[in-house]
Amino acid sequence: MIIMSAESTMEPMLELFLFETTQLVEQLEQSVIDSEKCDGYDATAINEIFRIMHSIKGAAAMMMFDTVAQLAHCVEDVFYYLREGKPEKVDCMKLSDLILASGDFIKNEIDKIRSGNNADGNAASLIDQTHSFLDELKNVNPSVHTVDKGNTVSSQKQYYISQDKKAVSLKKQPFMATVFFEDDCDMENIRAYTIIPSLRDIAEDIKYIPENIMEDDATAEIIRTEGFKVFFSSGRTYSEIHELLEKTIFLKTLELVEIDDAVTEKPESRPKQIILEDFPDKTSKPIAQPPINVNKKAVSSSGPSMISVNVAKLDTLMDLVGELVVAEAMVIQNPDLRGLSLTNFAKAVRQLEKITGEMQDIVMSIRMLPLAATFQKMNRIIRDMCKKLGKEVQLELVGEETEVDKNIIEHISDPLMHIIRNAVDHGIESSAERMAAGKPAIGKVTLEAKHDGSDVVILIKDDGRGLNRDKILKRARENGLLHKSENDLTDKEIYSFIFAPGFSTNDKVTEFSGRGVGMDVVTKNITSIGGMVGVDSIPGTGSTISLRIPLTLAIVDAMNIGVGDARYTIPITAIKESFKPREKDIIIDPDGNEMIMVRGQCFPILRINQVFKVNTRTNGFTDGIIIMVENEGHIVCLFADELIGEQQVVVKALPPYVKNLRQVEGLAGCTLLGDGSISLILDIGGMVKRQKIS
Amino acid sequence: MKTVLVVDDMLFMRMALKSILEKNGFSVIGDAENGVEAIKKYKECAPDIVTMDITMPEMSGLEALKKIKEYDQNAKVIMVSAMGQERFVKEAIMNGANYFIAKPFKEAKVLEILNKVVA
Numbered sequence: 001m002i003i004m005s006a007e008s009t010m011e012p013m014l015e016l017f018l019f020e021t022t023q024l025v026e027q028l029e030q031s032v033i034d035s036e037k038c039d040g041y042d043a044t045a046i047n048e049i050f051r052i053m054h055s056i057k058g059a060a061a062m063m064m065f066d067t068v069a070q071l072a073h074c075v076e077d078v079f080y081y082l083r084e085g086k087p088e089k090v091d092c093m094k095l096s097d098l099i100l101a102s103g104d105f106i107k108n109e110i111d112k113i114r115s116g117n118n119a120d121g122n123a124a125s126l127i128d129q130t131h132s133f134l135d136e137l138k139n140v141n142p143s144v145h146t147v148d149k150g151n152t153v154s155s156q157k158q159y160y161i162s163q164d165k166k167a168v169s170l171k172k173q174p175f176m177a178t179v180f181f182e183d184d185c186d187m188e189n190i191r192a193y194t195i196i197p198s199l200r201d202i203a204e205d206i207k208y209i210p211e212n213i214m215e216d217d218a219t220a221e222i223i224r225t226e227g228f229k230v231f232f233s234s235g236r237t238y239s240e241i242h243e244l245l246e247k248t249i250f251l252k253t254l255e256l257v258e259i260d261d262a263v264t265e266k267p268e269s270r271p272k273q274i275i276l277e278d279f280p281d282k283t284s285k286p287i288a289q290p291p292i293n294v295n296k297k298a299v300s301s302s303g304p305s306m307i308s309v310n311v312a313k314l315d316t317l318m319d320l321v322g323e324l325v326v327a328e329a330m331v332i333q334n335p336d337l338r339g340l341s342l343t344n345f346a347k348a349v350r351q352l353e354k355i356t357g358e359m360q361d362i363v364m365s366i367r368m369l370p371l372a373a374t375f376q377k378m379n380r381i382i383r384d385m386c387k388k389l390g391k392e393v394q395l396e397l398v399g400e401e402t403e404v405d406k407n408i409i410e411h412i413s414d415p416l417m418h419i420i421r422n423a424v425d426h427g428i429e430s431s432a433e434r435m436a437a438g439k440p441a442i443g444k445v446t447l448e449a450k451h452d453g454s455d456v457v458i459l460i461k462d463d464g465r466g467l468n469r470d471k472i473l474k475r476a477r478e479n480g481l482l483h484k485s486e487n488d489l490t491d492k493e494i495y496s497f498i499f500a501p502g503f504s505t506n507d508k509v510t511e512f513s514g515r516g517v518g519m520d521v522v523t524k525n526i527t528s529i530g531g532m533v534g535v536d537s538i539p540g541t542g543s544t545i546s547l548r549i550p551l552t553l554a555i556v557d558a559m560n561i562g563v564g565d566a567r568y569t570i571p572i573t574a575i576k577e578s579f580k581p582r583e584k585d586i587i588i589d590p591d592g593n594e595m596i597m598v599r600g601q602c603f604p605i606l607r608i609n610q611v612f613k614v615n616t617r618t619n620g621f622t623d624g625i626i627i628m629v630e631n632e633g634h635i636v637c638l639f640a641d642e643l644i645g646e647q648q649v650v651v652k653a654l655p656p657y658v659k660n661l662r663q664v665e666g667l668a669g670c671t672l673l674g675d676g677s678i679s680l681i682l683d684i685g686g687m688v689k690r691q692k693i694s
Numbered sequence: 695m696k697t698v699l700v701v702d703d704m705l706f707m708r709m710a711l712k713s714i715l716e717k718n719g720f721s722v723i724g725d726a727e728n729g730v731e732a733i734k735k736y737k738e739c740a741p742d743i744v745t746m747d748i749t750m751p752e753m754s755g756l757e758a759l760k761k762i763k764e765y766d767q768n769a770k771v772i773m774v775s776a777m778g779q780e781r782f783v784k785e786a787i788m789n790g791a792n793y794f795i796a797k798p799f800k801e802a803k804v805l806e807i808l809n810k811v812v813a
Contacts, residue, residue: 012709013706013709013710013713016705016706016709017706020704020705020706021706048751050749051703051749051750051751054749054776055703055704055749057776058704058707058776058797058798059704059706059707061776061797061798062706062707062710062797062798062799064798182810187783187784187787187794190783190784190787190788191787193784193787193788194787194788194790214784250810
C-alpha cells in the first residue's frame with residue numbers, strides 16, 4: 001500500500017502522525033459501529049479499541065499533543081477495565097457515544113494541525129465524562145475484581161516454587177550474594193528478580209532481601225542504596241555460581257560469599273510469593289487473546305509492506321510517463337526515418353511500446369484506491385442521524401472494493417454525505433409509517449459502486465417514500481426553474497430539479513438537511529470532476545441517485561480540434577454534438593452577437609479564433625464546423641476550422657511561467673498530441689467570460 | 695555497525711525510531727508491525743538488537759519476545775512501551791527483555807539505552 005500525502009512541506013514525521021492517527025480514528029469508528037450492530041462489545045472489539053487508543057496516546061505524546069494523548073489515555077483506561085474486569089453491566093449506548101465523541105475530538109484536533117493551526121481544543125469535559133463513566137462502571141459492577149493497571153504481576157508465580165532438583169548436588173553450601181546494579185538502569189527490583197530464575201537451576205532455598213520486589217516498586221530504591229541480597233544453598237562451586245551471576249544484565253558489582261548456617265541475616269519469613277500461587281490472579285490471562293470473532297477479515301501477517309510516497313511525486317511520475325509515451329511516438333514516427341527499411345528497429349520499437357504501455361498501467365494503478373474507506377465513513381453518518389431522528393436505517397455496501405483515482409475519492413466524499421443525509425432525512429419514513437405501508441420497519445440505504453467502461457458508477461438507493469413529484473414541480477415553478485411547459489417534462493426531468501441551486505421541498509429545516517444546500521453541492525462537486533448526476537424514483541418504493549464519474553482526472557477522453565495552426569482539446573463529456581452549419585441558420589442580433597438556430601432554438605456562437613485571437617483558415621461559416629458544448633447548464637456553439645479526432649489525452653496544468661505572463665482564462669490546461677505538438681484544453685466557462693470582457 | 699530490528703504497529707513509531715537510530719550510527723535492517731512478523735524478520739536478518747512494542751495486533755510484543763528468546767537466547771530485546779504499561783514491562787524483563795524505553799521517548803534516552811545494551 002502506498003500512503004499518499006498532498007502536502008510536501010509538512011515535516012514528514014508530523015505528516016505520518018496525522019495520516020496514521022486519522023486511520024486509527026476511522027478504525028475506531030468502524031469498531032464502535034460494528035459493535036453497536038451486534039449489541040455490545042466483544043473481546044475482539046475491546047482489544048482493538050484498547051490498542052487504537054494506546055497507539056494514538058503514544059504517538060500523540062511523542063508529537064507533544066498532550067490533550068489528545070490525555071484523552072486517549074482516559075479512554076484506554078476504560079477499555080483496560082472492560083478488558084481485564086469484564087464487567088457485566090455496561091451502558092453500551094453511553095460508551096459508544098463517549099468513544100465517538102472522543103474520536104471526533106481527536107479528528108478535529110488532527111484537522112487543525114493539518115491546516116497549520118494549533119491543536120488548542122479543550123478536552124476537559126470529555127475527560128471528565130470519561131472518568132465519571134469509568135467510576136460509574138466500577139460502581140455498578142462491584143463484584144468485579146478491580147485490577148490496577150501497572151501494579152500486578154502476572155503468570156510468573158511458578159518461578160518461586162519449582163526447583164530443579166537434579167542440578168543440586170547432595171553436598172550443599174549456603175551462599176550470600178549481594179548485587180548492585182548500574183546507576184540509572186531503572187526498575188532495579190525487576191532486574192533483581194531476573195536473577196532468580198537462572199539461579200533456580202543450580203540452587204535451592206532461595207530467599208532474598210528486599211522481599212516483595214515484584215509488588216513493590218519502592219524496593220528499587222532499597223536495592224539501589226543497599227544492594228540486592230540473595231541467600232541460597234548450592235552444590236556448585238563458588239566460581240560456577242560467580243560466573244552465572246556475573247551474567248546479570250546491568251550488573252555493577254557482585255559480592256558472593258560462602259556463609260555458615262548460623263549467619264543471622266538469613267530471613268526468617270518464608271517468601272510471601274509462595275502464597276501467591278493459589279491466589280486467583282485476575283491478570284494472568286494472555287495479553288494477546290486469539291480473536292474470538294472469526295467473521296472479521298483476518299489481516300495477513302505477511303501483508304504487503306508499505307512505503308509512504310508523497311503524492312506530488314506520483315503526479316510527477318505520471319506526467320513523466322505521459323511525456324515518455326509522447327517522446328516515444330516522436331522517435332518512432334520521426335520524419336528522418338521515413339522511407340527507410342528498418343526491420344530491427346521495428347522489433348525494438350515493439351518492445352519499447354510494450355514496456356511503456358505497462359508502465360502507464362502501473363502508474364495509473366498506484367494512484368488508485370478502493371472506495372471502501374469512503375463508503376465506511378457513511379456508517380457513522382447513518383448512525384448519528386438515526387439516533388437524532390429516531391429512525392432505524394441499515395446501510396448496505398456493495399462493490400466497495402472498486403478502485404478510483406485518489407483525487408476522485410477526495411471529491412466524492414462530500415457529495416455522498418449529502419445524498420445519504422437526504423436519503424435518511426427525507427427518503428426513509430419513520431418505523432410506524434413504514435409498517436403502515438407494509439414495509440419492513442428498518443429502512444435500508446444501499447451504496448453501490450461498479451465499473452462501467454472508463455467510468456465508475458456509484459448508486460445510492462433508499463427504500464423510502466420516493467420523491468414527491470408534485471411538490472418538486474410546485475417548488476420548481478415558484479423558483480422559476482421551469483424552462484418548458486409542465487406537460488412536456490418527463491418524470492426524470494422533474495426529479496432532476498432537486499439538483500438545482502437552493503432547491504428544497506422540505507418545509508422544516510432539520511439539523512442534517514433541508515437548508516436547501518446540499519444537492520446542488522452534489523452537482524457542483526461531481527461535474528467539477530467530469531462526472532454526471534442522475535436521479536430516479538418510484539413513489540412509495542424509494543429513490544436512486546446515480547453518480548457517474550471518470551476513473552481518473554489525469555487522462556480524459558477528448559476531441560481535438562484545429563483552428564488555423566493551433567490545436568485545441570475539448571473533453572468529450574462536454575460535447576453535445578457537432579455539425580457543419582448552414583449559412584441560413586446564422587442569426588445576428590442587434591448587438592452584433594452571432595447566434596445559430598438549431599431545431600428551432602437559438603444558441604450563441606463563440607468563434608475560437610476570435611476568443612484567442614488566432615488565425616483561421618476559414619472564410620465563412622460553411623468552411624468550418626460547429627461544436628455544441630454544454631457548460632453549467634448553458635449551451636454554447638464553438639466555431640472551429642476542423643475536427644482532428646478523438647483521443648485519450650493526459651491533462652497537464654499550464655506551467656506557472658505561462659500563467660504569470662499570459663492571460664490564460666478559457667484554458668484548463670494543455671496536453672501533448674501523438675505527433676508531439678501541444679494542444680490547449682478549453683475551459684468553456686472561462687471562454688464565455690473572456691469573450692464577454694472583450 | 696550494529697543492526698536493529700524495529701517492531702511497532704504504528705509506522706509513525708517505526709519511522710521515529712528509525713530516524714533516531716540511523717542518524718546515530720545504527721543500521722535499521724528491518725521492521726515489523728506485529729509479533730508474528732517480528733519473529734519472521736528476526737530469523738531472516740538476525741539483528742543485534744530488537745526494539746519491541748508491546749501492544750500490537752496479531753501477536754503482542756510479549757509473546758514475540760518469548761518466541762524470539764526461545765529461538766535465540768542471546769537475543770537483545772528492548773521493550774518500547776507507553777506509560778501505564780509497567781506491568782507488561784515487568785513481565786517482559788522477566789522473560790529476558792534487556793531494557794525498556796518509555797514512549798514518548800527522547801533521542802538521547804534511546805541512544806543511551808541502545809548503547810548500554812550493545813556494550
